[in-house]
Amino acid sequence: MRRPADRIRHAISFEVIGLSITKPLAAWAF
Secondary structure: OOOHHHHHHHHHHHHHHHHHHHHHHHHHHO
């Protein structure tokens, strides 16, 4: 059973990981 706060924390960590991956790619592409 997931608590709502746990789901929010997972979403935030997922966005941080996605940004850390896409920012170097965008900086390298442009």
